[in-house]
Amino acid sequence: MSKPSLARGTRDFGPEIMAKRTYILDTIKFVFKKFGFLPLETPAIENLSVLMGKYGDEGDQLLFKILNSGDFLKKVKPGDLEEGTKTVLPKVAEKGLRYDLTVPFARFVAMNRHDLAMPFKRFQVQPVWRADRPQRGRYREFYQCDADVVGTDSLLCEAEIILMLHEVFGALQLKDFTVKMNNRKVLTGIAEAIGAPGRESELCVAIDKLDKIGKEKVEAELSERGFENSSIANLQTLFSLTDDIHETVATLKDWLKDSGIGQKGIEEIEEVLELVNGFGLENPKLMFDATLARGLSYYTGAIFEVKANGVQIGSISGGGRYDNLTGTFGLPDLSGVGISFGVDRIYDVLDELNLFPEDASQSTRVLLINFDSESQKACLPILSKLRSAGIASELYPTDAKLKKQFDYANKKGIPFVLVVGSEEIKMQKYSLKNMATGDQNHYTLDEIIQQINA
RNA sequence: GAGGUUGUAGCUCAGCUGGUUAGAGCACCUGAUUGUGGUUCAGGGGGUCGUGGGUUCGAACCCCAUCUUCCUCCCCA
Numbered sequence: 001m002s003k004p005s006l007a008r009g010t011r012d013f014g015p016e017i018m019a020k021r022t023y024i025l026d027t028i029k030f031v032f033k034k035f036g037f038l039p040l041e042t043p044a045i046e047n048l049s050v051l052m053g054k055y056g057d058e059g060d061q062l063l064f065k066i067l068n069s070g071d072f073l074k075k076v077k078p079g080d081l082e083e084g085t086k087t088v089l090p091k092v093a094e095k096g097l098r099y100d101l102t103v104p105f106a107r108f109v110a111m112n113r114h115d116l117a118m119p120f121k122r123f124q125v126q127p128v129w130r131a132d133r134p135q136r137g138r139y140r141e142f143y144q145c146d147a148d149v150v151g152t153d154s155l156l157c158e159a160e161i162i163l164m165l166h167e168v169f170g171a172l173q174l175k176d177f178t179v180k181m182n183n184r185k186v187l188t189g190i191a192e193a194i195g196a197p198g199r200e201s202e203l204c205v206a207i208d209k210l211d212k213i214g215k216e217k218v219e220a221e222l223s224e225r226g227f228e229n230s231s232i233a234n235l236q237t238l239f240s241l242t243d244d245i246h247e248t249v250a251t252l253k254d255w256l257k258d259s260g261i262g263q264k265g266i267e268e269i270e271e272v273l274e275l276v277n278g279f280g281l282e283n284p285k286l287m288f289d290a291t292l293a294r295g296l297s298y299y300t301g302a303i304f305e306v307k308a309n310g311v312q313i314g315s316i317s318g319g320g321r322y323d324n325l326t327g328t329f330g331l332p333d334l335s336g337v338g339i340s341f342g343v344d345r346i347y348d349v350l351d352e353l354n355l356f357p358e359d360a361s362q363s364t365r366v367l368l369i370n371f372d373s374e375s376q377k378a379c380l381p382i383l384s385k386l387r388s389a390g391i392a393s394e395l396y397p398t399d400a401k402l403k404k405q406f407d408y409a410n411k412k413g414i415p416f417v418l419v420v421g422s423e424e425i426k427m428q429k430y431s432l433k434n435m436a437t438g439d440q441n442h443y444t445l446d447e448i449i450q451q452i453n454a
Numbered sequence: 455g456a457g458g459u460u461g462u463a464g465c466u467c468a469g470c471u472g473g474u475u476a477g478a479g480c481a482c483c484u485g486a487u488u489g490u491g492g493u494u495c496a497g498g499g500g501g502u503c504g505u506g507g508g509u510u511c512g513a514a515c516c517c518c519a520u521c522u523u524c525c526u527c528c529c530c531a
Contacts, residue, residue, distance in 0.1 A: 369489085431489090
């Protein structure tokens with residue numbers, strides 16, 4: 001007999017945690033559906049040919065590969081081993097676990113292009129796997145919760161994403177959050193404006209750390225990376241931006257007036273703002289942050305990130321627009337925009353702020369006590385009636401000691417206990433005990449249903 | 455992938471320079487109360503000290519390896 005253990009970087013979700021996670025996911029899915037997104041699930045296992053080469057060299061390393069079934073060494077020839085992993089891997093593994101939801105989605109779109117109503121809006125909530133080194137908040141198995149629209153470059157999608165973010169976090173009672181927005185084209189424009197065209201990736205890696213390490217260190221890093229002093233001096237405009245969205249737009253318009261692409265980016269942001277305004281969104285928690293640079297390797301337009309204020313935690317949601325999603329699967333020129341919710345982080349935020357509703361973990365409302373076969377028999381029709389009335393109820397399955405049965409109700413947080421003994425059966429009135437107050441009285445079944453539903 | 459860190463009862467942790475039978479709180483079980491939980495009281499069970507080697511008369515404690523935990527970097531959700 002060996003001690004059981006979890007595989008590294010994986011977790012169990014017990015009933016209590018599941019109740020809270022389900023609450024979060026149900027809220028998000030409800031909003032997705034309300035905005036016309038359709039559900040999609042794809043297999044945990046994909047062919048490695050679908051997954052490899054999509055996430056860079058590092059990504060290929062982090063893919064979980066599945067050993068071929070049967071004699072997995074069949075195709076390996078003597079001598080292959082000396083050639084190393086690159087030679088042996090394709091001969092022993094043809095499948096792997098999905099690394100994210102975007103690539104399987106792209107595969108699905110490419111395979112079903114003729115059947116899909118374009119633009120195609122889908123949401124997908126499934127676990128993904130990465131052979132990463134686990135840390136707090138980083139696991140080898142975790143859920144992604146994505147919604148994307150492909151097949152249109154309409155900025156209406158961007159506006160609707162902003163709306164969905166507000167609806168989701170509003171519904172979760174999270175009052176203090178900020179939706180940060182930027183545009184890849186603005187970043188490209190900034191690189192041009194400071195005389196370092198084409199180097200926005202490098203620029204952004206440094207700028208992105210601004211709120212973490214401060215202006216001086218960012219400047220030092222840029223200098224190290226070989227940016228001219230004049231370029232760095234030119235960035236002062238960026239460091240002096242305020243939270244006021246209209247002011248920022250005006251400042252950038254002037255700063256980037258010589259960059260066509262930069263202007264385009266600002267125009268896109270203005271149009272999105274106008275659309276959001278058109279929806280009549282009340283009290284928008286929207287900010288234009290020109291230093292926001294996440295996922296630069298594939299985002300081409302809008303970039304989003306949501307921060308929970310007052311909680312020491314990274315972003316709780318992020319997304320953006322990308323071009324050519326399905327290009328590697330033979331379907332070019334398909335633009336898409338998507339948003340992803342960080343379920344684990346949202347869980348931590350709600351937990352820390354105590355925002356989970358009381359009844360999120362409540363299941364059974366009433367427990368029927370079992371004395372003997374006689375009372376058990378009497379309980380059956382009562383159970384059925386309670387359940388027909390929509391009351392989650394259960395009968396303790398054995399005639400264990402009352403203490404044990406009451407303990408069970410206690411531990412499960414069941415608010416009512418119904419005692420059905422010989423006295424009660426005779427009277428056709430049963431003892432209903434409120435576990436919180438300790439009150440206990442005899443009621444008819446109809447009265448009991450009323451009491452429990454009250 | 456690089457560096458550091460952690461592991462003792464179901465859980466949280468004590469355990470002296472290496473020295474007899476490894477402790478506590480909580481949880482669990484039994485009884486006080488054979489038709490009533492949460493409180494109280496009395497009693498009880500539970501540990502190959504992460505695992506495998508080594509040093510030693512003797513190892514929870516020292517050494518090596520390995521797994522695990524957490525942290526920093528890289529990268530990311």
